[in-house]
Amino acid sequence: MKALHIITGLGVGGAEQQLRLLLGHLPVDCDVVTLTDPGTVADGLADDGVRVIHLGMSGNRDLTALPRLVRVIRAGDYDLVHTHLYRACVYGRLAARLAGVKAVVATEHSLGDSQMEGRRLSAGVRALYLASERLGRSTVAVSPTVAARLRRWGVPGPRIEIVPNGIDVARFRFDPQLRDLTRRRLGLPEGAYVVGGVGRLTAGKRFDVLIRALAELPDDHWLLLVGGGTGESMLRRAAQRAGVADRVLFTGERPTGDCPGADLPSLLAAMDVLASPSAEEAFGLAVVEALAAGLPVLYVSCPAVEDLPPDAAGGAVRVRGDTASFVGELTRLRARGPSARSAPDAAHHYSITRSAAQLMDVYAAAVSCT
Incomplete structure (x- = not known):
């Protein structure tokens, strides 16, 4: 064929x-x-x-x-x-x-x-x-x-x-050495708690919600935004207005490729949690990739998770989507401390x-x- x-x-x-x-x-x-x-x-x-x-x-x-x-x-x-x-x-x-x-x-x-x-x-x-x-x-x-x-x-x-x-589940398997390498390359301070966002930088993805949440969190919280798009300049200005520009990192577009330390699997390894504030998704690929990397996930909309049995995506929590809900859940996750970085059934399902x-x-x- x-x-x-x-x-x-x-x-x-x-x-x-x-x-x-x-x-x-x-x-x-x-x-x-x-x-x-x-x-x-x-x-x-x-x-x-x-x-x-x-x-x-x-x-x-x-x-x-x-x-x-x-x-x-x-x-x-x-x-x-x-x-x-x-x-x-x-x-x-x-x-x-x-x-x-x-x-x-x-x-x-x-x-x-x-x-x-x-x-x-x-x-x-x-x-x-x-x-x-x-x-x-x-x-x-x-x-x-x-x-x-x-x-x-x-x-x-x-x-x-x-x-x-x-997804290629094996490509996202957590590697602690890769995590350390990537965090050093990004210039993250030791002990930084990194909230990640992955996707096109457009208004519909609502990454401005994460910037406002960052402003209400302790200074050891950082935001790592992975993706490119027309909304980057708007998000940079929002970070400046919120007083958190020095704790927001923009990586630009990053493929799922073979560039250890610079590709998407490496950047997911550097995060402590993925946050997906988009209110309307068709699938939620970034959430599934984050689950494959063993990350806890906070999401507003993710059919890939919602269409599965409740226990298939351990570590994924649905939130309302406003700033306060992200602040509350991120505070809870930070207080709970790190957990084993293993992929749940949902990642293997896809x-x-x-x-x-x-x-x-x-x-x-x-x-x-x-």
Whole structure:
């Protein structure tokens, strides 16, 4: 089987890194088209031996990208097209059909109750999504929560498949030596209690809540924000206003790669707790990765945890999401002291090998219907 994956961009983000990880576990010959922003993940895919094509799309209404994408699909003689993220799903499904490929699968990574990929879920967004969805064979939801949202939107239940995001659990296994190395590299003082946040630095992730919480915590508490985005300057200003700028570290984008001391597993090892203040998540990949690293987690929304039995994610605590709730739970965790850094059942449940096998079943069904 030969497949083409079409994604909106390949900067460091959950969907983008999930695609790279998935391609390393799929027994399929895959190429990737990125509509915009080749980014860091494109470099990683190229290092993995994956062919990456940059379509050079200039914006959401760059209709000249459609015939270019059709030509790429026709030239590649693909058996299946798999689209990721809103813009790529809209253009990719239509281009695949125009190119004569009927086996079209889409993964819905980021559908929330009120927004998708940071854009408000207007009637126009919904109508365009549903119109293009009908051009595919099936839509993959990354959690039962997202599947329910798709059904409420009007996607027929039989067209929805659930394939959760996956992680390489072994990569996140806690290493005390790596923790010490990374904390020294970051310049953290000995004895610092490090609260971590991982994700795009955008308003929807609500990392400003953690900055306000830090201002109410003792001076030995630090905040480590891992990710890039347009909201970084706003968060820096918020830290200045709160008087905690000297205790907030911004790492920028960090891949899940092979750079000990600088990659995401290393940075998770340096933390004492992960805090996820986002009020609306489709899966909660950062939470699952933190659990795999053996970290206690405070979260507001995480379908990956909420869709499992209560005892599967020991160490994960749901909080209201306001500043006071984070201050209270962080104070409680600090007083309790450190615990063994081992991955709970939830982390093992979301194995990338299991997710890849489930996706292959979806592929087989899509191709068999052509």
